[in-house]
Amino acid sequence: MTISTDPQTTAGARERLLDAAEALIYADGIHATGVDAIVRLSGTARKSFYTHFESKDALIAAALERRDERWMNWFIAGTEQRGRTPRTRLLGMFDVLREWFASDNFHGCAFLNASGEIATADDPIRVVAREHKERLLDFVRSVCDEYAASGGVSGRGAARLSRQWLILIDGAIGVALVSGEPDAALDARAAAEQLLDAASASVATRSHTRREST
Template identity: 70%
Template sequence: MATDTRTDTETETQADASSPGSARDRLLDAAEALIYAGGIHATGVDAIVKQSGTARKSFYTHFGSKDALVAAALERRDERWMNWFIAGTQQRGKTARKRLLGMFDVLRACFASEDFHGCAFLNAAGEIASAEDPIRIVAREHKERLLAFVRTQCDEFVNESSVNGTSGTSGASAINHRHAARLSRQWLVLLDGAIAVALVSGDPDAALDAQTAARAVLDAQTAGPASGAKPSTGTTAEPASRKRPPSRRTAT
């Protein structure tokens, strides 16, 4: 009977080569999936290597450390998530107002999915203490990219409002690009707030609650200052087209 004299490294390398996809990509896939579902500290290198079907040597060759792997996985997720969110937003309407409000419809579809575990970048930042850690930096850069995209939509909203005559004269504009910068920051808070509430409550309709608040913000931007009156503090009724669909989850 022949004796198998292969070393563990040789065996791992052969298994590595027989699996589909590059070892680096499979390590990134495994790290992203496990960390998003269970957290950074709760996920060990051994679990990542095992799920990826790669050799442990490949992990050290491509990344060298768990933190470097996590940062790289988040960078790749950032690119994919932003492409998805931008495309979904652009499909929500021809006006900036419709696209801004449509962002919450895009998020609701994500909230209703089986594998929704909140914002991967907020989750990661919450586990890392140092603001200069590469993982925290990737999380911060993701939010900066999201804010920059939201700002483009807020700028367009301002321009549309000016063209429609709701912002008064150019010398005394009630809605201007200074307001757009502030509006974009408020919008990011609403987006992240909806994500956090949906995660904790398990209710995807958190997106619709945030959308209702967002609609009131836009109405106040256009109607309140332009007429010289204080923005209304009353409740803005939801149009029939925005009635909530039945929740697919039970709120906790």
């Protein structure tokens, strides 16, 4: 069997198309990015595009799936490096975000950006974006569960805290994008710290009340 070594027909062409699509849609948006621009930046032939993807939307969904994996790995690793306790890891998430906000290639959340351009809820691109947020929430929830186990918040409150945390994360991303201020992450961190303090105070109050009633 003869295996083609033509770069236009190997897996390398697919990866270059994904790289180009991700870079262009993240910087310029989905609707502003055409197939010709993606093919041109990738250095592949237009025929190669149709060999690997049935449509532009299919390419973009695949590019976002790959970005989700890379972004989550980066965010989880950065969070775990920020502290040994659940509280320091939760707050450290915003320090990780600030580094991203201060980088030259920050253009907001690719998944929120994509959702803003795609109106149909069951569109594959929207599905990938929704799954990314669900995955992010799952990770945040896992740290909130650890925080609950340490006594910092009630087990019942861990789910609510994780949802609030996701809102703070996405809110910080949006503010940083519009304002150009990386310190939006620090403002979100300060609000997050107040959430933790309030949750801890609530746990302490309930514990004190139970002791008095016995």
